[in-house]
Amino acid sequence: MPANGGGHAAAPPLAAVGGGRRGAGRWALRGAAFGYLALILVVPLGMVGWRAFGDGVGPVLDALDNRFFLHALWLTAIITLITVVANTIFGVAIAMVLARRRGVGGAILSALVTLPLAVSPVIVGLALVLVWGRQGWFGGALADQGIQVIFALPGMVLASIFISLPFVAREVAPLLREIGTEQQEAAATLGASPLQTFRRITLPAIRWGIAYGVVLTTARALGEYGAVAVVSGHLLGRTETLTLHVEDRFQAFDIVGAYTAALVLAFLALLAVVTMHLTRPKESRS
Amino acid sequence: MSGRLAALRPGLGPLRPRGFGGPLTLGLGTCFLSLIVLIPLAAVIWRSQSDGADTFWAAISSPRAVSALQLTVGISLAVALINTVMGILIAWVLVRDRFPGRRLVDALIDMPFALPTIVAGLTMIALYGPRSPLGVDVAYTRAGIALALLFVTLPFVVRAVQPVLMELDREVEDAAASLGAKPRTIFLRVILPNLRPAVLTGVGLAFSRALGEFGSVVLIAGNVPFKTELSSVLIFGHIESGNPAGAAAVSVVLLAISLVVLVGLSIGERMGGDRAR
Amino acid sequence: MPSPSRLRLPFVALACLAALAVAAGCGGSGSSGGSGGTTLSLVAYSTPREAYGEIVPAFQKTAAGKDVEIQQSFAASGEQSRAVEAGLPADVVAFSLEPDVTRLVKAGLVAPDWNAGRYRGMVTDSVVVFVVRKGNPKQIKTWDDLIQPGIQVVTPNPLTSGGAQWNVMAAYGAQLKLGRSDAQALDYLASLFDHVVAQDKSAREALQTFLGGKGDVMLAYENEAIAAQQAGESLDYVVPDQTILIENPVAVVSKSQHLPQAQAFVRFLYSPQAQRIFARRGYRPVVGAVLARFTFLAPPALFTIADVGGWPSVRERFFDPEKGAVTRILQGQAPA
Numbered sequence: 001m002p003a004n005g006g007g008h009a010a011a012p013p014l015a016a017v018g019g020g021r022r023g024a025g026r027w028a029l030r031g032a033a034f035g036y037l038a039l040i041l042v043v044p045l046g047m048v049g050w051r052a053f054g055d056g057v058g059p060v061l062d063a064l065d066n067r068f069f070l071h072a073l074w075l076t077a078i079i080t081l082i083t084v085v086a087n088t089i090f091g092v093a094i095a096m097v098l099a100r101r102r103g104v105g106g107a108i109l110s111a112l113v114t115l116p117l118a119v120s121p122v123i124v125g126l127a128l129v130l131v132w133g134r135q136g137w138f139g140g141a142l143a144d145q146g147i148q149v150i151f152a153l154p155g156m157v158l159a160s161i162f163i164s165l166p167f168v169a170r171e172v173a174p175l176l177r178e179i180g181t182e183q184q185e186a187a188a189t190l191g192a193s194p195l196q197t198f199r200r201i202t203l204p205a206i207r208w209g210i211a212y213g214v215v216l217t218t219a220r221a222l223g224e225y226g227a228v229a230v231v232s233g234h235l236l237g238r239t240e241t242l243t244l245h246v247e248d249r250f251q252a253f254d255i256v257g258a259y260t261a262a263l264v265l266a267f268l269a270l271l272a273v274v275t276m277h278l279t280r281p282k283e284s285r286s
Numbered sequence: 287m288s289g290r291l292a293a294l295r296p297g298l299g300p301l302r303p304r305g306f307g308g309p310l311t312l313g314l315g316t317c318f319l320s321l322i323v324l325i326p327l328a329a330v331i332w333r334s335q336s337d338g339a340d341t342f343w344a345a346i347s348s349p350r351a352v353s354a355l356q357l358t359v360g361i362s363l364a365v366a367l368i369n370t371v372m373g374i375l376i377a378w379v380l381v382r383d384r385f386p387g388r389r390l391v392d393a394l395i396d397m398p399f400a401l402p403t404i405v406a407g408l409t410m411i412a413l414y415g416p417r418s419p420l421g422v423d424v425a426y427t428r429a430g431i432a433l434a435l436l437f438v439t440l441p442f443v444v445r446a447v448q449p450v451l452m453e454l455d456r457e458v459e460d461a462a463a464s465l466g467a468k469p470r471t472i473f474l475r476v477i478l479p480n481l482r483p484a485v486l487t488g489v490g491l492a493f494s495r496a497l498g499e500f501g502s503v504v505l506i507a508g509n510v511p512f513k514t515e516l517s518s519v520l521i522f523g524h525i526e527s528g529n530p531a532g533a534a535a536v537s538v539v540l541l542a543i544s545l546v547v548l549v550g551l552s553i554g555e556r557m558g559g560d561r562a563r
Numbered sequence: 564m565p566s567p568s569r570l571r572l573p574f575v576a577l578a579c580l581a582a583l584a585v586a587a588g589c590g591g592s593g594s595s596g597g598s599g600g601t602t603l604s605l606v607a608y609s610t611p612r613e614a615y616g617e618i619v620p621a622f623q624k625t626a627a628g629k630d631v632e633i634q635q636s637f638a639a640s641g642e643q644s645r646a647v648e649a650g651l652p653a654d655v656v657a658f659s660l661e662p663d664v665t666r667l668v669k670a671g672l673v674a675p676d677w678n679a680g681r682y683r684g685m686v687t688d689s690v691v692v693f694v695v696r697k698g699n700p701k702q703i704k705t706w707d708d709l710i711q712p713g714i715q716v717v718t719p720n721p722l723t724s725g726g727a728q729w730n731v732m733a734a735y736g737a738q739l740k741l742g743r744s745d746a747q748a749l750d751y752l753a754s755l756f757d758h759v760v761a762q763d764k765s766a767r768e769a770l771q772t773f774l775g776g777k778g779d780v781m782l783a784y785e786n787e788a789i790a791a792q793q794a795g796e797s798l799d800y801v802v803p804d805q806t807i808l809i810e811n812p813v814a815v816v817s818k819s820q821h822l823p824q825a826q827a828f829v830r831f832l833y834s835p836q837a838q839r840i841f842a843r844r845g846y847r848p849v850v851g852a853v854l855a856r857f858t859f860l861a862p863p864a865l866f867t868i869a870d871v872g873g874w875p876s877v878r879e880r881f882f883d884p885e886k887g888a889v890t891r892i893l894q895g896q897a898p899a
Contacts, residue, residue, distance in 0.1 A: 025469070026383065029375060029378065029379055029383070030379055030383065030385065032372075032375055033372075033375055033376045033378075033379040034391075036372050036375075036376070037376065037391065037394070037395075041395075041397060041398070041437070041440065042394075043413060043420075044406070044412075044413050044437065045397065045401075045409065047412045047413050048405065048408070048409055051412055090314070090318045093311045093315045094315040094318070094319070096311055097311055097312045097315050107552065109315075109319075110552065111548060111549070111552060112323060112324070113319070114548060114551075114552070115323060115327075115548065116323060117491070117494065117495075118494040118495075118497075118498070118544035118548050119327070119498060119541065119544065120497070120498025120499070120500060120517075120518045120537075120540055121403075121498065121500050121501065121518075122498075122518050122521045122522045122525070122537075123498065123518075123521065123537045123541065124326070125525070126330060126521065126530070126534065127326030127327055127330045128326055129525070129530075129649060130329035130330060130333050130530065130534070131325060131326050131329045133649040133650055134648070134649050134650035135648075135649060136329070136649075137325075137329055139649075139650060143650055148650065148652065150649065150650050150651075151649075151650055151651040151652065152652075158322065161322055162322050162326070165322060165323065216399075219399065219400035220399075220400075222400075222402065223400060223401060223402030223403065223405075224402070225402055225403050225404040225500070225501035226403065226500035226501045226504075226522075230525060233646055233651045233652075234636045234637065234638045235604065235634050235635075235636045235651075235652075236634065236635050237634060238634050243403075243404045243405075243501075246402075246404050246405065246408065247404055250408070250771060251609070251612075251637075251765075251767045251768060251771060252612060252613075253791075253794040253795075253796075258408070259408070262402075262404075262405040262408055262409075265401070265402050266401060266405055269397060269400035269401040269402070269405075270400075272400045273393055273394065273396045273397055273399075273400050274393055276393075276396050277389070277392065277393040277396070344885070349894055349895045349896070350893060350895060353895075415775055415776065416775055416776020416777050417775060417776050423776075425775070425777060426760055426761050426772075426777055508760060508761040508762070508777075509720070509761065509763070510759060510760060510761060510762050511762075511893050511894070511895070522764075523720060523722060523764070526639065526641065526642040526645065526722075526723040526764060527641060527720075527722035527723050527884060528884065529722075529884045532884070
């Protein structure tokens with residue numbers, strides 16, 4: 001693994017720029033960067049831990065044992081799992097199409113895949129209610145059949161899939177483009193079935209792209225609030241994810257409970273971030 | 287490439303790989319995208335005008351909606367610009383400097399992406415609200431909104447600029463230095479122009495994100511119309527107060543702005559050739 | 564490529580956590596809905612969570628409530644009402660104000676005779692009060708004090724929160740009680756909203772905002788002030804001389820799959836036991852016998868929603884999403 005980027009071994013850092021009077025310049029830059037990061041990032045995170053343990057360890061353990069917390073944790077895990085599986089399978093499929101199609105079709109597809117990154121979560125919630133709510137396009141007919149989408153698990157899963165859709169596709173597509181179709185064509189000539197080609201040739205090449213995309217998807221799905229807030233219905237112990245549970249505890253005057261759940265989420269985020277760091281494609285890493 | 291292989295099998299024409307990537311995959315992928323993305327968004331667009339053009343226009347031109355939009359776009363732009371400057375600076379320190387814990391700091395940059403927005407909002411209120419241990423109270427003000435948005439858009443410019451900074455050819459900088467150019471000149475004339483496509487991508491993503499942000503601002507903003515009400519909160523208010531047409535109308539405006547930014551990003555990506563997250 | 568061994572650890576950690584989460588959840592959610600029991604869904608407005616937290620177990624100890632599990636949801640009254648209309652499963656609804664039930668009657672989800680009973684469908688009462696900091700440092704006692712320069716008011720968003728609508732009608736009605744004209748009362752409302760510094764979507768969220776340190780005074784249900792005090796928050800509340808009698812409805816959803824149990828639950832809410840629980844939690848009971856045993860302050864100029872025109876006309880005049888007076892005030896236009 002390269003220690004610095006670009007392979008320029010000899011040049012000392014900051015030699016040409018910002019290092020004229022090397023000491024002062026470098027420290028000024030560092031100070032600005034660290035100060036900003038501390039203010040915007042580190043201290044807020046520290047607050048979560050501080051507030052959670054404000055009354056000591058006991059209440060935190062109680063909060064972790066609370067049945068609404070446990071259910072929210074389970075619900076979040078289930079939703080995230082379904083989301084990751086769906087977005088991985090379809091993400092790879094879409095990436096394959098993206099890799100092969102150039103021109104207008106490819107551009108439209110690419111824009112569609114990137115769209116969820118630019119849509120506000122509340123718009124996602126509104127859109128889902130308009131389609132799947134009782135007065136929505138499909139919701140009425142489904143309700144008559146007894147199928148509940150909005151205010152139940154399916155609706156929340158749909159919201160989650162929407163907002164985390166782009167990641168796997170966008171990570172895998174460039175990799176597919178890079179490796180090209182040569183090897184797959186060769187395999188086809190030699191009589192390999194599509195499945196064999198995929199398993200032996202395509203998959204190994206895109207493995208780390210998928211891994212990184214999966215981590216991004218997981219992190220994004222875990223942390224979603226706005227979209228699920230609209231489609232959840234706030235049924236305690238039934239349709240509250242971990243993020244909604246944080247809000248619920250807050251409103252029940254349970255500050256320790258709220259910050260404990262927030263701490264769990266922050267910890268999961270930290271885990272995701274570390275994994276992101278380790279799986280990030282080589283050229284993006286310092 | 288396929289031509290070469292085709293030469294190996296004369297008479298059979300260009301070789302198209304069977305299976306994945308072909309029409310079936312395209313069909314499945316399109317179905318998935320339609321169900322998940324296209325149809326819901328189409329429903330929003332349809333609903334915004336299904337009560338008539340007058341209702342649509344009234345909803346988006348009401349003083350309250352206009353004020354919310356101005357506030358949203360204004361703050362998002364300001365935040366994107368601040369994070370551009372700070373993002374370049376942080377990326378610089380991360381790439382060009384060496385200090386203990388650098389990898390940890392590098393990893394932490396992604397925290398705002400992974401941290402749930404509601405948690406970010408809670409911490410912002412706890413830290414910069416009325417009971418702030420730092421004595422800073424900007425909750426329920428525009429400064430508070432900006433602070434929350436700075437948090438969530440932090441990673442975009444940093445991550446967009448980092449790979450480009452790493453690939454930069456130092457020799458040009460060294461040459462300029464040896465010719466007597468001052469560090470500031472080198473930065474402005476040599477480095478910055480190379481960063482521009484990446485910076486624009488980062489700014490576009492940061493702006494898009496800030497435009498629609500909800501979870502982290504809804505707690506700290508105060509949501510008072512004309513003072514601290516963002517478009518995303520206005521949309522939420524319309525949804526919850528039984529005005530889906532109004533909600534859809536304001537949504538369409540936000541979507542349109544996002545679309546413009548997206549298209550710009552797309553074009554920029556093709557020109558810059560780098561992969562944006 | 565990152566080396567596989569380094570990579571494995573975080574994934575293993577994530578996988579362990581996921582397994583733990585599922586296991587924990589199975590343990591946690593396994594206890595819901597015992598064998599052969601029914602599950603009711605109670606959709607309520609934001610404030611009575613503590614009260615129902617006590618009432619539901621009490622109901623489950625009765626014969627009618629045996630083996631009945633009750634899932635609860637608390638959020639802003641308007642929000643909940645619309646959610647039920649849009650498909651949120653509900654067997655019993657408990658809202659802040661009558662129009663939120665009327666909406667469901669129009670949608671065919673609640674029977675038109677839901678309020679034909681003795682208590683007209685209302686299960687608890689309250690009044691609008693001023694919640695202030697401990698010791699009332701700014702000496703806020705009257706409605707005119709609210710619009711003094713520099714006073715910051717917290718009230719929820721009237722278009723989503725039932726509590727906010729009660730607040731607005733209390734303010735309007737108080738002006739009339741003070742002898743002012745309708746036009747002057749509307750002007751007062753406009754001035755009042757000038758002083759509002761935060762608009763949360765529900766009464767409970769507004770309380771959290773106020774408790775977080777924002778604002779000098781909050782307009783709230785009396786029961787919210789009491790709930791906060793019972794939760795250990797240090798604040799005081801002032802019952803203004805002129806204020807409105809808040810009446811909170813409860814109704815059975817006629818499309819419920821468990822009609823007998825739902826009706827039994829609603830009946831239980833009127834029992835002395837449940838009404839006492841409400842009273843201890845700060846609500847004014849509707850059952851006279853129970854009310855007599857508690858001391859609630861009686862404001863000299865108490866009025867009801869009927870005195871200011873009744874909900875149907877009030878909703879149209881003040882809260883219509885396009886033309887209502889409050890909507891116009893929030894839009895920055897003149898109220899009338």
